[in-house]
Amino acid sequence: MKPANEFFTSEEQQKIENAVKGAETKTSGEIVPMVVNSSYEYPRAELIGAGTLALAVGLIFSWAVGGESIWWFLPVFLVGFFGFQVLIRNSPGLKRKLINPKEFDLEVREKALVSFVEQGLHETRDKTGILILISLFEHRVQVLADSGINAKVPENTWDEIVTIIVNGLKAGDSCNATCQAVERCGELLEEHFPRKHDDTDELPNLVIEP
Incomplete structure (x- = not known):
C-alpha cells in the first residue's frame, strides 16, 4: 500500500487541485479532497x-x-x-x-468529522464546505458537507461521489476518479450555491496527511 504522500504523483496532485479550482468557479462551495494513510491505528x-x-x-x-x-x-x-x-x-x-468492517466505517466517519474541524471547513462564510476523505488503509471514502449544504442537499446525494472514487480506486484510476468526483460536487452545488462576485478561495484545494 502506497503511503498518502506518494499516493498521487506531483502531476496528479496538480491535476486534482486544478479540478477543485475549476469546480469552485461555479459555486460558492469549498471542496477539499483529503488523503490519509489510516483513520485509526487499531x-x-x-x-x-x-x-x-x-x-x-x-x-x-x-x-x-x-x-x-x-x-x-x-x-x-x-x-x-x-x-x-x-x-x-x-x-x-x-x-x-482482523478488523470488523463496521469498525472501519465508524473510525473513518470519526476521522472525517475531526478533519472537517481541523481543516477549517466549518468556518467558511456560508457554511458550504465539503470534505472528500480518502482513507487508504480502510479502503473507505467519506464525504462530509457543512450545515449550509445539508439544509438544501439530501445527505444521500454524496453516495454518488463515494461511488465514483471507490470505482476509480478499484480500477487503478484514482486521480481521474477524484477529479471526476470533484467536478460532480461542483455541479451539484452550483444549483443551490452559485458563485458570488466576492467569493475567495478560503481553503486548501488538496490536503495530504503525512
Whole structure:
C-alpha cells in the first residue's frame, strides 16, 4: 500500500487541485479532497492477532519440545507475541482481516468529522464546505458537507461521489476518479450555491496527511 504522500504523483496532485479550482468557479462551495494513510491505528487488532498466534505457537512448541512445561511456553509466547505484533503492524492486508468492517466505517466517519474541524471547513462564510476523505488503509471514502449544504442537499446525494472514487480506486484510476468526483460536487452545488462576485478561495484545494 502506497503511503498518502506518494499516493498521487506531483502531476496528479496538480491535476486534482486544478479540478477543485475549476469546480469552485461555479459555486460558492469549498471542496477539499483529503488523503490519509489510516483513520485509526487499531491497536486492538494487533493485540488480539499477536496474542492468538503467540498462544498457538507457544502451546505447540511447549508440547513438542518441553513436555508441556510452562517454562518453555512463557518465553516462546512472549517472544512470539512481540514478533507477531510487529508483523501485523507492518502487514496491512493481514491487519485488515482482523478488523470488523463496521469498525472501519465508524473510525473513518470519526476521522472525517475531526478533519472537517481541523481543516477549517466549518468556518467558511456560508457554511458550504465539503470534505472528500480518502482513507487508504480502510479502503473507505467519506464525504462530509457543512450545515449550509445539508439544509438544501439530501445527505444521500454524496453516495454518488463515494461511488465514483471507490470505482476509480478499484480500477487503478484514482486521480481521474477524484477529479471526476470533484467536478460532480461542483455541479451539484452550483444549483443551490452559485458563485458570488466576492467569493475567495478560503481553503486548501488538496490536503495530504503525512
